[in-house]
Amino acid sequence: MTIADTDPNQETQTKTEPGPMSREWHWHPELPVKFASYWNWPPNFTTLGKWAWQNWLQFSDRSIFLGLAFLVAFLLQPVGPDQTRFAFGWVAHVFARNWILLLIVAGGLHFWFYGIDGQGKLLKYDPRPYMKRKNALFKFGYQTWDNIYYSLVFGAPFLSLLECFLRWMYANDYIGTLSFAAHPIWFVALFPLLALWQSLHFYVVHLFLHQPFIYKHVHAVHHRNVNTGPWSGMSMHPVESFGYLSAILIVLILPSNPVHMLFLGYWLMLGAASSHSGYEAIWAKDRQALLLGAFFHQLHHRYYECNYGNAEMPWDKWLGTYHDGSEDATKRTRNRKREMHAKAK
Template sequence: MSTPHRTSAVWNHAPELPLAPMPYWQWPPRPWAVLRWIFENFLQVSDRALFLVYSFVIAFWLMPFVPAEATFGWDWAALVLLRNMVAVVLVVGGLHIWFYGIDGQGNVLRFDTRPITGRKNALFLFGYQTWDNMFHTLVFGVPIASGFEIAMRWAFANGGTMPVEFSQSPVWFVLLFPVLTLFQGVHFYLVHRLIHWPPLYRYVHSVHHRNVNVGPWSGLSMHPVEHVFYFSSLLIFFVLPAHPVHIMFLLHWQLLGAPTGHSGYEAVFARNKARILIGGFFHQLHHRYYECNYGSPEFPLDKWFGTYHDGTDEMTVNVRARKRRMHAK
């Protein structure tokens, strides 16, 4: 396999720099660019396309929302937890084994080649980064995410949400998928700025930032308070008309998307081709430089509020200067 060329002196691999804004926000508007981007990310082999397919499988076949969920039962609630636990172990564990276990693609498309495992470090629970990450993901992350799903299933069955069917509103039904990724970007930015407030950072968010260089298990390695903030995005369905498949998509966009976005690689690369696009460089910059890129590439709040890092060395200088000013106060 051939190694793609380096695009930055700081990184082993980076996308073309400076990072380009999402086509949603380019001016003058470029509708064909928007449609092409949506096609490439939702209808080709990417993590979000796979989450979309999995959400349809759950909502229409594997575990649809049913009237019986109007009454809480440990039987169906346990199945929700089990399903999510299996999905996380398979997806996150599989990515970890591919990237860092069997070293399936070496440093091809890897952002930062520094090791994520190895010598013991007292900073991490059990002394190792991966063990620490797995503990916080499986003991807190998956149960809390499942708790939100259980609550939404119960609310849906009791008429507490506003259901919509494709036959009633086909345009809204389709557009809601990209709209949810935009909403999640806004929600994530606001929550993320909140937990960077020094008291919350010290006692809550610092758990996640033990991971300076990230791997798949880093994505959901958080303090349980942060998990509650993070998955609270699902509460939007109390006011937003949606089908259960939309609820499942937003859940998986976060439950499985955080691990793929923290994989440390741009894509799964095999047989001389990028097979599954997973991205994550935007957020990789946040883990390296901390006080930047609090949101997601979907919504330009970082640009609007002066916390954007486009990956260039010049922007690194600006971000570090901002960080010094913040700490000097």
């Protein structure tokens, strides 16, 4: 099921038959849930080209993060001699920019989907309404306030700290700055390679967070959000937030340019907001305005002990934690969850 197959006048009607879990979801993409096209074997270069066009070159959250990284790295705040020492001015610039970007992306998506109800339930995964009622489970009593608190107090500041450290490293030539002119192929190839690295890092960190003791004291903060919203993405315990964002430190050992570091940082922080929006895409004026979809991770928030990684790489499929959206996968996941908790007692 693709966005183009959706009739905007009939929110759940599609040209393809609904999948085996359609009764549990208001809307979902075609099942089974797929991984990035470059893992198809034998390779289909037509499909791969369409996937690359849709995700990297067409207007999508990924292409926005890429463009934003270039804008900041080469125009708004390039790494320069002023960053060889930590100073209030440039450090404050980094912190303010990341707070503002998260406010714009997470706040804007929340306003569209749940503030003005910009498209109702069209392309919404979970049939239940987003939680707006007071609930003692959340800090301050409300899901949105809880999520904003963790995102702005820990998420954006932790990314800013890491960015400042890496800017200082680049500025002092402690890590080399790779130029496009000298290494054009590696410069371009590093962007998709960083996406693959983030998938591996996320799987390993996420699997660790789901060990019962760590889950109870750390990861449970994030999983209070069963029916997610854009602010849920970076709503994490500070230990989890730092562990998740530490993926950006890969540039300490990989030859890179500050634009690569920024792209990965935005992929981590702003991508968490778009992937937790609860919707496949922004639909406006009877057309897809922006692709967001992350049903793969939505399954994780519903069933917990599955899909620890993301659809960029099939780690879950290779390691036996894959939920493809079927009823059989739900049964396997629930059995796995019972076994994990039984061993923890």
